[in-house]
Amino acid sequence: MTTVWSGGALAEAIEAFAPGSVESSAGSDVWLKPESISTVCEGLKIRSEFKFDLLSSLTAVDYIDHFEVVYHLTSLPMNASAVLKSRVGHGRTEASIASVVPIWRGADYQEREVWDLMGIRFDGHPNHKRIMLWEGYPGHPLRKDYVTYDQSIASTAPGAADSLKGAE
C-alpha cells in the first residue's frame, strides 16, 4: 500500500530542512510559500527520507481572489505520495511561481498547460510558451473571469453574423 503523507507530518519534515517555508497544513495537504517552492521540491526529491522522484501531476485552481498551484508527488523507492499546494496571484494581476522543470522534467508540458489555460507564469521554465492554443490567442480561457464566447463568429446559419451585429 502506498503511504500517504499527512499534511501535519509533511509540514514538520519540510520545516526541519527548510525552515520558514510552510504556510499551513490540513488533511493531506501542505501549503507552501511560493518563494520557497524550488528549495522544498529539490529537498523532497534528493533527501533520503523522501525520495520523491516522480511528479505525477501539476495543476492549478482558480479561487477568484487568488490561484492555487497543486503538485502531486510520488516516491517510487519509498512507495509514498504527498500533495503540495501554493497560493499565488493574490489580487489576480500577475501570477507567477518558480518552475520545477529543473527538478522534475515531467513538469515541462504541465506547466505550459497551466500557463496556457490559467495564465500562471513559471519563472525559469526552459520553453515558456503556450502548448495547446496558438500564439497570439487573447487571454487564458480557464480563468473564471474569461468571457467565453467569441461574439465575432456567427453560428452556422447564413446571415447570423448580421443579427449579432445588430444586437451590440
Add this chain to the structure above:
Amino acid sequence: MTGPKLIDPYGTPAGADPRGALQSITLDLDRTEGESVNKMKSTHLEPFPDPVLEVPDDLKRSVIVSSVDYLLNWARKSSVFPLQSGLACCSFEMISAAMARFDLARFGMEAMRASPRQADLLIVAGTLTWKMAVPLRRLYDQMAEPRWVISMGVCATSGGPYYQSYSVVPGVNHIMPVDVYVPGCPPRPDALLYGIMQLHDKIRRYSLNGQAAGRE
C-alpha cells in the same frame, strides 16, 4: 542544501537566452502559425452558402440528363475516394464504416487516400478547432476538382457539444462549402453510409452544360 546539484535537463549553457534554448528555436514558427490562425478566425466570420444543385423544373423528375452526363456521373459516383482524415471521436465511426461489417467498398470507395491530390471526398469526421482549421483548409485546397465535402457529426456541423467554446469552429461550413451534413454524436456507420448515398444521388444529377460539379 544537501545532495548533488541538480542538472538543467535541457543542458542550457550558462548565459544563454533566458527564455530557454528551445524557445529561441521554435518561437518564430509558433508566431507564424498563430498569425495564420488569427487571420483565419478574423476572416471566416460567415458560413459559406451550401452548394445546392439547381435542377431545371423540366428535368426534376429525370435523373439522366444526357448519355455523356450519365456515363461521366456514373464513373464519378462509383469511385469517390475519401481522404483519410479524422479529427476526433467521429473518425472511429468512419473507420468502422470502412471495415468489413459495413464495408465502404460496396460503393467503390474502399481506397482511403493518404494524399489530398488523389482524393475526391473530404469527410470532416470530428471536432474542428481553429488551430486545425488552417491545415484542413489547406488539405481542401490541395484536392483536385471536382471535390466534395461531408460534415460528419454535430461537432463538424455546428460545434455541437462545444458550441460557443473558445477553441472550436462553429461549423465546418465557415472553412469550406459542405455538400452533405450527417447528424449524430457520433453518427452510426449506417448514417454515414446514408449520407454517402445522398452524395451519390447529388453527383448523378450534375450536367456538363449546367452547374460545375464539386466547386466552391
